[in-house]
Amino acid sequence: MGLAGKSIFDKIWELHTLYEKEDGETLIYVDRHLTHEVTSYMAFEGLREKNRRVRRPDLTFAVMDHNVPTTDRLKPIRDELSAKQIAALEKNAKDFKLTLFDLYSPYQGIVHVIGPELGLTIPGITLVCGDSHTSTHGALGALAFGIGTSEGEHVLATQTLWLRKPRKMLINLEGKLPENVTAKDVILWVIRNIGTGGGIGHVIEYDGPVVREMNVEERMTLCNMAIEGGARTAIISPDEKVFNYVRGRPYAPSDDEWSQALEYWRSIVSDLDADYHKTIRFHLDKLEPQVTWGTNPAMTVGVTEEIPDPGEFDDPGEKQAAERALKYMGLNPGTKITDINVDVVFIGSCTNGRLTDLVDAARVVLGRKVAHNVRALVVPGSQLVKRSAERLGLHRIFIDAGFEWRNPGCSMCIAMNEDRLRPGDRCASTSNRNFENRQGPGGRTHLVSPLMAAAAAVYGRFIDIRELDLPSREEVLEHAGAY
Amino acid sequence: MPEPIRVIEGKAVPLKLENVDTDQIIPADFLKILGKKGLGRYCFYRWRYNEDGSLRGDFILNNPRYRDASIIIAGKNFGIGSSRENAVWALQDFGIKCVIAPSFGDIFYVNSMKNMLLCIKLPEEQVKMLQELAEKEDLILRIDLEESTIKFRDRILSFAIDKAVRERFLQGLDEIEITLKHIEKIKKYEESMPSFMIPNPRRFITD
Numbered sequence: 001m002g003l004a005g006k007s008i009f010d011k012i013w014e015l016h017t018l019y020e021k022e023d024g025e026t027l028i029y030v031d032r033h034l035t036h037e038v039t040s041y042m043a044f045e046g047l048r049e050k051n052r053r054v055r056r057p058d059l060t061f062a063v064m065d066h067n068v069p070t071t072d073r074l075k076p077i078r079d080e081l082s083a084k085q086i087a088a089l090e091k092n093a094k095d096f097k098l099t100l101f102d103l104y105s106p107y108q109g110i111v112h113v114i115g116p117e118l119g120l121t122i123p124g125i126t127l128v129c130g131d132s133h134t135s136t137h138g139a140l141g142a143l144a145f146g147i148g149t150s151e152g153e154h155v156l157a158t159q160t161l162w163l164r165k166p167r168k169m170l171i172n173l174e175g176k177l178p179e180n181v182t183a184k185d186v187i188l189w190v191i192r193n194i195g196t197g198g199g200i201g202h203v204i205e206y207d208g209p210v211v212r213e214m215n216v217e218e219r220m221t222l223c224n225m226a227i228e229g230g231a232r233t234a235i236i237s238p239d240e241k242v243f244n245y246v247r248g249r250p251y252a253p254s255d256d257e258w259s260q261a262l263e264y265w266r267s268i269v270s271d272l273d274a275d276y277h278k279t280i281r282f283h284l285d286k287l288e289p290q291v292t293w294g295t296n297p298a299m300t301v302g303v304t305e306e307i308p309d310p311g312e313f314d315d316p317g318e319k320q321a322a323e324r325a326l327k328y329m330g331l332n333p334g335t336k337i338t339d340i341n342v343d344v345v346f347i348g349s350c351t352n353g354r355l356t357d358l359v360d361a362a363r364v365v366l367g368r369k370v371a372h373n374v375r376a377l378v379v380p381g382s383q384l385v386k387r388s389a390e391r392l393g394l395h396r397i398f399i400d401a402g403f404e405w406r407n408p409g410c411s412m413c414i415a416m417n418e419d420r421l422r423p424g425d426r427c428a429s430t431s432n433r434n435f436e437n438r439q440g441p442g443g444r445t446h447l448v449s450p451l452m453a454a455a456a457a458v459y460g461r462f463i464d465i466r467e468l469d470l471p472s473r474e475e476v477l478e479h480a481g482a483y
Numbered sequence: 484m485p486e487p488i489r490v491i492e493g494k495a496v497p498l499k500l501e502n503v504d505t506d507q508i509i510p511a512d513f514l515k516i517l518g519k520k521g522l523g524r525y526c527f528y529r530w531r532y533n534e535d536g537s538l539r540g541d542f543i544l545n546n547p548r549y550r551d552a553s554i555i556i557a558g559k560n561f562g563i564g565s566s567r568e569n570a571v572w573a574l575q576d577f578g579i580k581c582v583i584a585p586s587f588g589d590i591f592y593v594n595s596m597k598n599m600l601l602c603i604k605l606p607e608e609q610v611k612m613l614q615e616l617a618e619k620e621d622l623i624l625r626i627d628l629e630e631s632t633i634k635f636r637d638r639i640l641s642f643a644i645d646k647a648v649r650e651r652f653l654q655g656l657d658e659i660e661i662t663l664k665h666i667e668k669i670k671k672y673e674e675s676m677p678s679f680m681i682p683n684p685r686r687f688i689t690d
Contacts, residue, residue, distance in 0.1 A: 016672075018665060018668040018669060018672055019665050019668055021647070023645065023646045023647055025647045027662065027665055027668070029669065029672045029673075031676075031680055032682065038514050038515070038567075039514075039566065039567065039568065041517050041518075042518070042568075045518075050659070052659070055669075056673075058681065058682070058683075059681070059682065061682075066514075067515060079515075081515035081516065082515055084515075084517065085515050085517060088517060106688075119682070120682050122679075122680075125680060130566060131565075131566055132564065132565050132566040132590060146566045146590055147566060147590065147593075148566055148567075148568040148571075148590060148593060148594035148597065149568040149594075150568060150594065150597035150598065150658075151593065151594075151597065153659070154658060154659055154662065157659045157662075157663075158659060158669065159669065159673075160662055160665075160669060162647075162658065162662070164645075166589075196502050196560055196563055197502070197559060197560035197563065197586055200560070200586055200587075200588070200589055201589060227564075228564075230560065230563060230588065230589070232589050248686070249688075250684055250685065250686055250687060250688055251682040251683065251684060251685065252685065253679035253685075254679075254685045254686075257677075257679035258679075260677060260679055261677075261679040264677070264679075296502050296504070296563075317501045317558055318501075320499075320500075320501075321500070321501055321502065324500075414511045415511060415512075416511045416512065416514065423534070433504075433506065433564065433565075435504050435507065435564060436506070436507060436529065437506065437507075437510055437529045438506055438511075441510075441529060441534065442534075
């Protein structure tokens, strides 16, 4: 192992190691700390109790996203508890001198959307956030960990974190994705294969032609859901696409610093002879759109498949879980995916709430209407995403088709605000978790790509998106501009 | 500073489910509550209560036999999903002191350790054996952290646990204080940070 090259994870880890204990616990410096209203409150309370301050307010950024209303921002927040939590973050940001993107900021949005979009996330840094989907930032070549509140308090006070070095898993995505099969289908396929616990204790590195072909936003979708496979985080070696993405963003390195930044970023990519504890290859030439049928993201089938029969699972634990999931989901074994009707469609979240995702959804929605019995929402991931979409004219495509066009936030992915399913509602959702009650008590979630969700909105049931003749991304933008 | 813990003794409840995610341990609605106290009421809320607020008879933690249980014996991948530390606070406020399972979600495991909720990983066969015993009759476990053993009836199981985790429980350390002993190393790193790594607002996005 000693002579092998290093992976991007090894390199960033070593450069940020301040101290390693004999038992392997390692003190890691944290270059960025992103925080939001829901998981930060007790961390700030902890600091107050001990009379501690935030060590590096300039490396710490706060945003309101999890429980914010997505309706008119000028109206008072009706939910008293949410209003209090939001006010608490405002006070904490003020008391501890942190930059806050509040409800009225043009930079407000879901923490994992705004980090990369504002240039807060750059390659080669360590980044943490009190949210499990922090792995998203790995798409730019940052080493990003989702942490708890106690760890958050520790980072606020010391700008460091004690971590045990995770094992390395390389996932090579080979071949070429068929048309209209997307990053979301790939990650659902990966989780379906490795299972919800397959990545526990590991950092996943993605590589291969399919990754290189993807744009940076698509890579974010891929990294975002690594946690649903149990992984500690995910990372991708940055390339020219990433450097071009970062350049010119508000907090990104300036032109004077650019060459120095590039030199560093190029130095941290994985060596060709890097070694891994585990390597998995997936050939994706024939991948079809994926749809979850159960109550965790590994319970997934292809769009042409049927709801599985619990009787056919060998493992008694899996069999029991499948029976329970089908009961919760109100589904019978053998049902075709394309025979499942939906009541609600949610397009948004840190998984699929970026401009690429909205453009994809618009490719389906253009010239079509939302089915009469379906409620459909588009919740852009950030104010910048929303504004870009509006400047391109995409919002009109959605509104004319009968979608609700909302303000940014986590919304129906976590259902902490008023956007939630009613008991029994079946939802095609571009979010990341189909856990019981996740989108509202009794709600039934099917995770899909933005293309598949948009098609479900139009047809009132799942359809195989490959059967539609869709305009390209460029064509839909042309249409939108001329609207 | 947390109180040191050397021994946990209590009744075990078998939760024979795999992939129990933190959304189930505490639903997102209750993450709006500021503070840790009283969260036990919302622990496994949607599994414990019907929509009308009545108790659900089909959930094992509602069984009077296990009402005083303080040790959960669960299936693999306990605590996967969301990073919400409220899941740990809710379990503790509900009276849980230890969870035994074949594997845990990484973030949940760390969160538990920071709050002195003990998570013990045991091989699947041993977990199943304990679940079955606890199902048949009252099972009282005595967990000794110094010895890394679980004693019950006339039997002893030993378990592996990180030295750092064990020390933390045995000594009840304030981690921030320990870290600040390394302050010189922190400062040295900060001095060497190139300017491009610092996220200064360098430009605006203009239409």
